[in-house]
Amino acid sequence: MLVYTHKDCLLKNNGFNHPERKERLDSILDSIKQIKNLKINFKDAPLADLKIVSLVHPKKYIERIFSNIPKVGLIGVEKEPYADTMLCPNSKNAILRSCGAGIAAADDLFKKNKKIFCAVRPPGHHAETSKAMGFCFINNIAVTARYLQSQYKVNKIAIIDFDVHHGNGTQEIFYNDETVAYASLHEFPLFPGTGSEQETGVGNIFNATLSTGMNGKEFLKIFDKKILKPIDKYKPEVILISAGFDAHKRDPLANINLESEDFYQITKQIVELSNIHSKGRIISFLEGGYDLLALSESIKEHLSALESSTLK
Secondary structure (H helix, E strand, O other): OEEEHHOOOOOOOOOOOOOOOHHHHHHHHHHHOOOOOOOOOEEEOOOOOHHHOOHHHOEEEEEEEHHOOOOOOOEEOOOEEEEEOOEEHHHHHHHHHHHHHHHHHHHHHHOOOOEEEEEOOOOOOOOOOOOOEEEEEEOHHHHHHHHHHHHOOOOOOEEEEEOOOOOOHHHHHOOOOOEEEEEEEOOOOOOOOOOOOOOOOOOOOEEEEEEOOHHHHHHHHHHHHHHHHHHHHHOOOOOEEEEOOEEEEEOOOOOEEOOOHHHHHHHHHHHHHHHOOOOEEEEEEOOOOOOOOHHHHHHHHEEEEEEEOOOO
């Protein structure tokens, strides 16, 4: 297994008491190094080429973000009440490394045929075509999908998002594009307020809403019916995962009660589906998850499940 990350991702600062903090990534990387039954190779995430980023985001949008990066201190890019997507002096390289991880992973996916996890921050699934929000600036998983289409002529890609918050950005980018299926399981209503089951795109958007307090057994039942079955029918050539671990019962930003072990079952079912339709081709991207112990435990379950079945 390959894990892409970079020390630049640890330099992104969001200010005191912000939930999206460098300790999240520290916790994950420490946890990965403790996994003894997997052979894991770490690779440095490269800086994303802006030509590839522009497959999703207009050049002017990216230039505007980078021009607002302060020399000192912090600047928020949103208006109240959600002014928590922050730029700091070290933002540029962290943003470009987080996106570059997915691009490099796409190359490895076809050249080395390995499962890949992108342990990066800032996350990406809330970033819309021309709007930064929800701690996200560039939609890392969307850029990777477009790169796979342009570089490797992949015709059908599925993005499965089990972050507890709906990936409004990913949905917005692909809403009218039948070459990419987006399937999200999320607490509703909850930030960002999108993701009702009536939002279906051109038949390529599959939203499954969760009620406050739902446990793992209930989660997995809905996941099978409303996420896995539609993606099974879609028959993707590659599966990309927006892996958020904030549906964990310990997470402070949501109200779903998954145990760490539930992420093994969630991931293993995705792997089984990928082995049927996608030659086992999976890239997973870190999204949310804001309790350090939950992250540490859940990431071990996620990576163990990713390697639970060999590629066909």
